[in-house]
Amino acid sequence: MSDHPNSDHKPDRLPNERGFDPHEEAAYADDTLHRVHQQLQREKEEPTEGFSPIPIFLLFLFGGLVFWAGIYMANNSGEFRPDIYNPEWKPGGGGNETAAAWDPIKRGDRLFRNNCAACHQADGNGVPGSFPPLASSPWVVGDEARLVKILLRGLQGPIEVMGTTYNGAMPSYGDNSGGAGWSDRDIHAIATYIRQSWGNGAPPVSEETVAAVRAEIADRDKAWTAPELLEMHPME
Template identity: 65%
Template sequence: MSDTPKERLPGDSAPYEDDDIHIVHSQLLREKDEPSEGFSPVPMLLLFLFGGLVFWGGVYIANYSGDFRWDIYNPEWKPGMTEKVAEKPPLMVTGERLFKNNCQACHQANGAGVPGAFPPLAGSAWVVGDEARIVKILLRGLTGPIEVEGNSYNGNMPSYGENGAGWNDYQIASVSTFVRASWDNGAPEITEEAVAAIRGETADKSGAWSGEEILGAHPL
């Protein structure tokens, strides 16, 4: 078969033969570059644009992150608003959030607890009255048998102080205040200063409290 299609005269309307079509296609394919493997360099403009975007993102986060502090988040924060941002939310607001995220699964949203497993907080003499009782339990945890509202419980409550979750005085005061003021408990709030004092008094305490230790120091 020839590599040259048959010559066609002007005005010739006869269809191409198969051989002629294959020859034309072969000629067209030979004119194209063969594909090759390898890497194409990234355009410099694209690199500059990407680098600028990363730089801008870093500057934005540095100026508007509020040092990533959970207790001062403010969507309206601007550089220079240090005094306003430093204001903490009310104890009840933070306490409710902490309770929902850390305590509600066991003690329930209504504070009723789970019979035989987790003691109630609603109407419990353990959380009202002497504020040192609930603060000590939160700071170090509680283990062993206790009796709450006529029912016996034998479990382990984790520590939320420096030996556990690492909550600060504001967080301990917040959740303590929320528990004492909710579900008609009606007990007054606990201040950060009070928590700090109790933390200092119990600094040498190792491990969780037992029910006997807590009631021995703070009877119901």
């Protein structure tokens, strides 16, 4: 047996064994440590088979979530209609769809809620001081080319709407740089929708009108200012 305490470490020796060389004390201490660790390890929770039950409140939580999702889908699915969801949709283009299925108001309602309501509000009244109203606004119910220009390029700088001056930025939905690139069909739908909602009673804006205005302003990239628009299309 070597004199060096570490050279003959015997892990299998029982730690409480007595009567061995006092030089082995270090090894003995190692063994004790080992044993205590084993004990500690045994005291940990045993791994179990099978699975533990879900806390009951989670069950209710998920149940409630599924229920809410169902109601949400029922209210907001737009009946999963292609003319509402697909911007490329053409009447008669898809199997048994008929021309009558295209409804610019339905499509416009969806576009409005997803794109404009955050600023102009669901009731079309805007936010005082920040976002001008669309309800009763002459910019909406007046000259259709002026309105289409706003939608295709956006607006910046001061604009007076029904006696109040706003000074913000209205995003572009046209095909200029930074524009959202909406089709003639969707611009026709949103323009028609805002002209006929919240008590507005202006005639629809046709897809052809949108196409003509788009061609006319093809060279223009920047957003409009209100005075520029009023110069081209004076307020009625």
